[in-house]
Amino acid sequence: MTKALTRAAEDLLRELAPQVLGALVRRFGDFDTAEDALQEALLAAATQWPDEGLPDNPRGWLIQVGQRRMADVVRAEVARRRRETTVFDREVGDADVVQRDDTLAMYFLCCHPALSDAASIALTLRAVGGLSTAEIAGAFLLPEATMAQRITRAKKKLSTLDRPFARPGDAEWRNRLGPVLHVLYLIFTEGHTTTAGAELQRADLSGEAIRLTRSIHALLPEDTEVAGLLALMLLTDARRAARTGAHGELIPLAEQDRARWDRPVITEGVRLTTSTLAQGLSGPYQIQAAIAAVHAEAASADDTDWKQILQLYNIFERLAPNPMVTLNRVVALAMVEGPAAGLALADTLEEQLAGNHRLTAVRGHLHEMAGDHAAAITEYLAAAARTTSTPERNYLTLRAAQLRSTTGTSS
Structure with a gap:
């Protein structure tokens, strides 16, 4: 054998x-x-x-x-x-x-100007980034079959070109930077919170994304978006040890033991974020890094400056409108103005995020904040049924069971 x-x-x-x-x-x-x-x-x-x-x-x-x-x-x-x-x-x-x-070079070569940004990002994630078609589809909020067709079309398009993987000139390398950063961001995100399976995190993916982003930052130290992306990754990854319990169970941000956060990594991330601010808040990665820095610098969940976070999400949403950005703003708005305001904003996402478990989970959290435990239980269980991540499913199911036990709700 x-x-x-x-x-x-x-x-x-x-x-x-x-x-x-x-x-x-x-x-x-x-x-x-x-x-x-x-x-x-x-x-x-x-x-x-x-x-x-x-x-x-x-x-x-x-x-x-x-x-x-x-x-x-x-x-x-x-x-x-x-x-x-x-x-x-x-x-x-x-x-x-x-x-x-050749890894980093391959990212740039796959992000060919003959392809749309969406197509080049999808192709690179599949061919070089190690993500499955289902994981990529989830990142783009698209059906898996649609994403498979997009990747196939991208390959066929490249096959019609003369020397599609020839080394580009310096100016063309720079033009491909945006899609490459997006690819690395999505790989890191999948590593930070996997979309499916028994593990909450994949340190191999997040670590590789950080390594390659460091390489780009070494080449382009003055680029604020490169620095912002690296800072965002570091500030987020610094919480990795505190995000799971002894049995791999999910621990939400508000309940994490902040003594387990990696302070040297946070210091590096905050320093990088601060270095970008002289040129203003002009890019999505830079803004997300600033949000992560606010979380990282709070001594406890109660000390979090949610007003500042909400202001940053307002800027982020104006700069790069996206339903997932709005969903994050829902949480910040609820923390500043109360759960009713958050739920009202969440209602505007029903069509864009129909069937998305994260929207349902956020609604459950807001109903719990509002004291409507019956509605929270319903939303938590619906979110648990929709997620393909075992740790997320277990957390949502347990949260519903705890509320039911506390309130005596039978639904």
């Missing part, structure tokens, strides 16, 4: 996958075939490494297996893929393919 990969080996494959894909695409210029070759290389690693041991150069091993797979494809389709064959037959030393980390 074939042995299973260790957890460390699985994590290593997950980390190396986008780098290997980047190397193959940059070498051959064929995205679909590179994806197939990557999957075969990962499968080969999963079946061979447990018995043969980890190779001295795992990344180089995967690239070589992927290259052999692409060689078969190229040789079988010489007439149709003359350019790929020419590139493949060119001698390239192992040192060149093994030492370069």
Whole structure:
């Protein structure tokens, strides 16, 4: 019986996958075939490494297996893929393919100007970011089938272009920055609160998003949105240890033990946020970082400056209208003006966020704040039925049970 990969080996494959894909695409210029070759290389690693041991150069091993797979494809389709064959037959030393980390470059290459921002972001999340189509669809508030079609169309569009993965010039790199930052933000968000499964958080995703954003910040230290995004990630990730209990259960922000927050990381995040303010509040990541800093600097939940947070969300919503931004403003408004005001604003989102469990969960929280426990129980249970995250479902169900026990409500 074939042995299973260790957890460390699985994590290593997950980390190396986008780098290997980047190397193959940059070498051959064929995205679909590179994806197939990557999957075969990962499968080969999963079946061979447990018995043969980890190779001295795992990344180089995967690239070589992927290259052999692409060689078969190229040789079988010489007439149709003359350019790929020419590139493949060119001698390239192992040192060149093994030492370069192509991950960040691959993000920029996937965000091609021939694609819309939405299409390039979706393609990059799927091909390089490691997110499933369902996770990407959830981030865009779209059905999974619709998102799958969008990704397929993006691949087909790139296949019609001459050398779509050629290295862009300096000006073009800069033009692709916005979509790349959006991709990294969505990857971090999925890592911070997973949309499905038994775990609340995926530290591998959030950690990789932070690493790549740090790399961009090192290249563009004066860009306030890059600094803002890095600050937002750090301030949010600093709470990670306090967000779950001993059994992986969700602990909401108001109930977290703030002594478990990572203060050095918070200090770095606040310093980055402050450094961007001289140029005013001009970008969505910068504003979100400012909101996260207000939360981070509060000694307790009761000390949170909700008026300032509400003002920041007002600016954010004017700058980048979005139903999820409005939903966050619902909570801030309720904390400042009371739950009735929050519920009234939440009602305006019914059509845009129909069936979204987060809207239903927020309504449950506001009804609980208002003392209407029967309505809160109904909303909590409805939200629990809609979420695909086990920790969120467990928290919402438990919250409803606690209210029912406290009030004697039987509904």
